[in-house]
Amino acid sequence: MILLLVSLSVTTLLAFTFIKSLFGQTTTKLNSPPSPWRLPLIGNLHQLSLHPHRSLHSLSVRYGPLMLLHFGRVPTLVVSSADMAHDVMKTHDLKFASRPKRKAVATFLNGKDVAFSPYGESWRQFKQKMVQSFEKVREEEINLMMEKIEKAISTSSPVSLSGLLSSLTSDLICRIALGRKFRGDSEEESDRYNVFEIVRKTMELSGAFPFGEYIPSLAWIDTIRGLDSKVEEVSNKINSFLERAMQKNVEDHTDKERSAFVDILVSIQRDMTMGFEIGNSELQNIILDVFLGGTATTFTLLEWTMTELMRRPEYMKKLKDDICSASPRKDTLYVSEEEVEKMSYLKAVIKEVLRLHPPVPIILRGLCEDVNLKGYDIAAGTQVIISAWAIQRDTATWGLDAEEFRPERHLDSPVEFEGQDFMYIPFGSGRRRCPGIRFGLAMAEVTLANLVKRFDWRAEVEPLGDGKPDQTEATGVDVCRKFPLVVFPSCAIFSK
Structure with a gap:
C-alpha cells in the first residue's frame, strides 16, 4: 500500500516529529x-484503503458514530449515524455549510465552487422545468440504446451493458446541456473528447x-506518483472540451431556436431575469x-x-x-414517463439501490466555527466526513438485514430522497443537498x-463464480463497478 511505503520512506522525519511531539504537547481542556x-x-x-468509505x-464500528481522525495536519470528524448527521446537516447546518478546498476540484472548477450554490426559488423552479422539458430527448436516446441491444440479440452477441449505459448518459447529457451529441471532427478528436472518459x-x-493537502512537506510525492500531472491533464481536457463544444453549439444554432441548457443559461446571463448573475466562468462551471x-x-x-436485479432474479420478476x-x-x-409515475x-x-450504493458514499463538509456536538468540542477548520454509506447500512436503523438488497422495505416507508430523514x-x-435529484x-426511472x-437478462460470470455479477x-x-457489466440479453415474452 502506497501510504505504508511512504511512511516507511520517511522514517527519520517521523522519528524526529514523534520526539518533538512528546516534549511539545500542551494541555487542552477540549473534550474531543x-x-x-x-x-x-x-x-x-x-x-485508509483504496475504498475510504469501507475503511x-x-x-467507526470500534470508535463510535462520532470519531476524530487526523489526515496529516488536518483534523477530520467522521459522522456515521443518522442522529449525528441530523445535528451536522440540520441543527448546525450553517456552521457546516462550507466545503473543504480540494486542489483537484479547485483546478477543475477554476477555483470556483458552483455545483451547490444556492440560487433561491427561481433557480429551483428553473430546474424543475428542465426535468420536464427533455422527456422527448430521453425517449429518443433510450430507443437508440434498445436498438443496439436488439441487434446484439439477433447475432447472439454479449453486450457490455456498462458501455451502453455510459454512452446513453453522456449522449443524453450532451443533448440536454449543449443541444447536440458531441462527436469530434476526426477520430483523434473524438478520442480526445470522450465525454464519459473525461467525467470518469x-x-x-x-x-x-x-x-500535499494534508502534509505539505510531502507534496513532492504527488508529483512523483503523477497525481499533479493527471489533474492538470484532465483539467486541460475539460476546458478544451467545453470551449470546443460551446463553439460548435454557436455554429450549429445560428438560425435555429435555442433550447439547450447552455442557451437558457446564456439568455439568463443577458437579461438577468432570474435574480442572480452568471459570468462566463460560472456558466462554464x-x-x-x-x-x-x-x-x-x-x-x-x-x-x-441492473447488477442487483441480476443477482436476485426474484426481484427482477417482481419489477x-x-x-x-x-x-x-x-x-x-x-x-x-407518465406510466413510470405509477x-x-x-x-x-x-x-434500495441508492441505500446500498449511494453514488457518493462519503459527503464532505467543512466547519467554519467552533461547535459542540453531543458534548464533544469540535474546532473551526475541522474537515467533516458524513459517511452516507455507513449510515444507510446501520443495523440499528435498518435492521439485521441492512446489508441485504430488499426493495420491499421501502414500499410503505415515508422516507424520501430529499434528505429530511437522516437515516437515508x-x-x-440541507443547503448542500445535491441540486439535480x-x-x-427521471432519467434513471424511465x-x-x-x-x-x-428484455430478459443474464450476466456473464466467471467459471468459478457463484453465477452472479460481481460487486x-x-x-x-x-x-461504480470496477469491471464492466457484460450481459446476454434476450427478448422478453409477454403474457399480456
Whole structure:
C-alpha cells in the first residue's frame, strides 16, 4: 500500500516529529471525540484503503458514530449515524455549510465552487422545468440504446451493458446541456473528447487523497506518483472540451431556436431575469456540473441497479410485473414517463439501490466555527466526513438485514430522497443537498423501466463464480463497478 511505503520512506522525519511531539504537547481542556491511535506526521492516513468509505466504516464500528481522525495536519470528524448527521446537516447546518478546498476540484472548477450554490426559488423552479422539458430527448436516446441491444440479440452477441449505459448518459447529457451529441471532427478528436472518459477521470481524481493537502512537506510525492500531472491533464481536457463544444453549439444554432441548457443559461446571463448573475466562468462551471452530476451518478445508479436485479432474479420478476401492470399496451413497447409515475415497486428498487450504493458514499463538509456536538468540542477548520454509506447500512436503523438488497422495505416507508430523514441521505441534506435529484431520477426511472420490460437478462460470470455479477467497486468520488457489466440479453415474452 502506497501510504505504508511512504511512511516507511520517511522514517527519520517521523522519528524526529514523534520526539518533538512528546516534549511539545500542551494541555487542552477540549473534550474531543474518540480517536484511534495515529502515527506522527501522517496521522491516520495509513488506515485508509483504496475504498475510504469501507475503511471509515470499520473504524467507526470500534470508535463510535462520532470519531476524530487526523489526515496529516488536518483534523477530520467522521459522522456515521443518522442522529449525528441530523445535528451536522440540520441543527448546525450553517456552521457546516462550507466545503473543504480540494486542489483537484479547485483546478477543475477554476477555483470556483458552483455545483451547490444556492440560487433561491427561481433557480429551483428553473430546474424543475428542465426535468420536464427533455422527456422527448430521453425517449429518443433510450430507443437508440434498445436498438443496439436488439441487434446484439439477433447475432447472439454479449453486450457490455456498462458501455451502453455510459454512452446513453453522456449522449443524453450532451443533448440536454449543449443541444447536440458531441462527436469530434476526426477520430483523434473524438478520442480526445470522450465525454464519459473525461467525467470518469474527473470523478476519480476528485476522490484522490493528495499528500500535499494534508502534509505539505510531502507534496513532492504527488508529483512523483503523477497525481499533479493527471489533474492538470484532465483539467486541460475539460476546458478544451467545453470551449470546443460551446463553439460548435454557436455554429450549429445560428438560425435555429435555442433550447439547450447552455442557451437558457446564456439568455439568463443577458437579461438577468432570474435574480442572480452568471459570468462566463460560472456558466462554464455550471455546464461542467451538469455533466458530472448527470452523467456519472446516473450511470452509477443504473449500473448497480441492473447488477442487483441480476443477482436476485426474484426481484427482477417482481419489477417486470410491476412495469407491465402499469404499461400493458401492446401497440408499443416503450414505457412512457407518465406510466413510470405509477410504478411503486420500481421506485422501491431504486431507493434500495441508492441505500446500498449511494453514488457518493462519503459527503464532505467543512466547519467554519467552533461547535459542540453531543458534548464533544469540535474546532473551526475541522474537515467533516458524513459517511452516507455507513449510515444507510446501520443495523440499528435498518435492521439485521441492512446489508441485504430488499426493495420491499421501502414500499410503505415515508422516507424520501430529499434528505429530511437522516437515516437515508443518498443525495445529502440541507443547503448542500445535491441540486439535480429529480433530474437524475427521471432519467434513471424511465431507462430502467424500458430495459426491464423489453428484455430478459443474464450476466456473464466467471467459471468459478457463484453465477452472479460481481460487486467489486471502482475508486473515485462516485463508486461504480470496477469491471464492466457484460450481459446476454434476450427478448422478453409477454403474457399480456
